[in-house]
Amino acid sequence: MGTTISIGVQKGGVGKSSTTCITSFLLAEKGYKVLTVDFDSQGNTTQILSKRDIYSFEDKTVLNAIIDLDPQKYIINVRENLDLLPADDILSTLGNQMGAVTPKRYVPTSLKETLDLVKDNYDFIIIDTPPNLGDLSVSALAASDYVVVMLQSEPLCFKAIPRYLQLVELIKTRITPTLKLAGILPSMSDTRTRIDTSIIEQAREDYEDWVFETVIKRRNRIKEFSILGIQNSTKEDRDALEQYQQFLGELMNRVKKGTI
Numbered sequence: 001m002g003t004t005i006s007i008g009v010q011k012g013g014v015g016k017s018s019t020t021c022i023t024s025f026l027l028a029e030k031g032y033k034v035l036t037v038d039f040d041s042q043g044n045t046t047q048i049l050s051k052r053d054i055y056s057f058e059d060k061t062v063l064n065a066i067i068d069l070d071p072q073k074y075i076i077n078v079r080e081n082l083d084l085l086p087a088d089d090i091l092s093t094l095g096n097q098m099g100a101v102t103p104k105r106y107v108p109t110s111l112k113e114t115l116d117l118v119k120d121n122y123d124f125i126i127i128d129t130p131p132n133l134g135d136l137s138v139s140a141l142a143a144s145d146y147v148v149v150m151l152q153s154e155p156l157c158f159k160a161i162p163r164y165l166q167l168v169e170l171i172k173t174r175i176t177p178t179l180k181l182a183g184i185l186p187s188m189s190d191t192r193t194r195i196d197t198s199i200i201e202q203a204r205e206d207y208e209d210w211v212f213e214t215v216i217k218r219r220n221r222i223k224e225f226s227i228l229g230i231q232n233s234t235k236e237d238r239d240a241l242e243q244y245q246q247f248l249g250e251l252m253n254r255v256k257k258g259t260i
């Protein structure tokens with residue numbers, strides 16, 4: 001049975017999609033069988049991993065997989081060991097579509113029911129989530145064993161974390177008691193800047209060991225991956241990926257222990 005991990009926080013532009021794609025890429029490189037689920041209607045993860053325009057997936061997305069309750073039909077392979085359930089902007093209509101097409105099914109558990117059908121085929125399922133606390137975030141969390149909460153080292157993202165953790169608690173109480181917090185990952189940090197370091201320090205004070213030791217720093221190469229797709233051939237690529245390798249080591253330890 002695969003382990004399902006959501007990457008989330010309701011603040012936008014903090015590195016959720018980049019973390020989803022790079023984590024998936026590195027796990028697949030290590031030989032794990034990985035399914036990445038794009039559960040954000042912006043389709044950024046779809047664009048980065050498939051290197052295709054998201055509109056080329058019209059009617060062949062995770063939304064169709066949920067409505068048909070048949071993920072296999074819509075999963076595409078993007079590289080060795082790495083499969084993708086793509087998204088386009090129609091995903092934002094999940095609630096309305098479910099009401100119209102499958103009124104007896106419940107939106108918050110719809111992704112879980114769908115992914116349960118393929119969970120045995122993978123070691124890891126990694127879900128990218130949108131920058132809000134709406135239906136899609138709820139459904140992604142309800143489908144997950146773990147959640148990694150992103151903390152861009154800037155004040156507004158720091159302020160968003162308590163509400164996000166409240167949502168995680170609510171999902172645990174109401175829908176998925178086995179959901180666990182994997183940790184809080186500082187991202188897009190400029191460690192030469194006083195405000196960035198002080199926010200990470202504050203987070204370590206408030207959330208203690210929940211904050212990963214790894215701090216994902218700003219690297220232009222990560223931005224370039226959104227056009228080129230993820231690369232691992234040059235020194236610059238390796239330098240950008242190295243910090244994610246370190247994060248992955250911590251994440252694997254926490255998941256293995258199963259105590260988080």
Ligand SMILES: Nc1ncnc2c1ncn2[C@@H]1O[C@H](COP(=O)(O)OP(=O)(O)OP(=O)(O)O)[C@@H](O)[C@H]1O
Pocket residue numbers: 011012013014015016017018019040042044129130131187188189216217218219220222223224226
């Ligand atoms: N470590 C990093 N260094 C430099 N640029 C980064 C880094 N991580 C992400 N970026 C860039 O920052 C922008 C936002 O990142 P990303 O799309 O991963 O965030 P997001 O949280 O998924 O955004 P949204 O909330 O809109 O879905 C992108 O242009 C991405 O390439």
Ligand SMILES: [Mg+2]
Pocket residue numbers: 016017018040042044128129
């Ligand atoms: Mg995103």
